[in-house]
Amino acid sequence: MSNGKKILIVEDDSAIAEIERDYLEIDGFEVQIVDNGPAGIERGASGEFNLILLDVMLPGADGFAVCRKLRETVDVPILMVTARQEDIDKIRGLGLGADDYIVKPFSPSELVARVKANLAQYERLRNRGGAPKDGSELKVGQIAIRPQSRRVYVRGEELTLKNKEYELLLFLVEHVDMVLSKETLYERIWGYDAIGDSATVAVHINRLRDKIEENPGDPKVIQTVWGAGYRFKA
Known part of the structure; x- marks a missing residue:
């Protein structure tokens, strides 16, 4: 039975793409596959997908270029898939707007869990009602957040934040002056x-x-806070 969520797989290895599709379809996702970068940009920008599963090594345009282009118009989770172990590739993808990544080889169950976690966190963010019903804002120092409209202002200037950036900032502001470990932040923001x-x-x-x-x-x-994590200072 379909769960109504649509996933785009951008992967040039047909065997891997078909395995990913099969396991996601078993869990009720509707899946489409494209096998190159330009097609990934074109289909991903259509706005019909709830999550994009994006391989790094692609013909026509690599996954980094595809991610950068999609982030100009698309506001859905992008999960990058890489065969490389180097942190620099993971950091580069995250810096371009990817929400998460998964390293090959991975188990199908891990893939499905990552997809579900990112979708759940995205929905939680979109539906979050962190502000009072009167529309008042959260304000700490020079930072003001209006959760109902998801707008953020720093020193009076509005910022443009990606999904995870916004949720991370909101979580830090809601726990001002508390030391939060990296593990806590990862679990609460990424949900895995x-x-x-x-x-x-x-x-x-x-x-x-x-x-x-x-x-x-x-x-x-x-x-x-060295050895402990991070603190949002009031």
């Missing part, structure tokens, strides 16, 4: 508690610092 990935959290923290700190090289708002 089997493996907490410090690179994912660190990249998103750095991206937030670039956008909200007056001097990202010497952060005063999102502070690192």
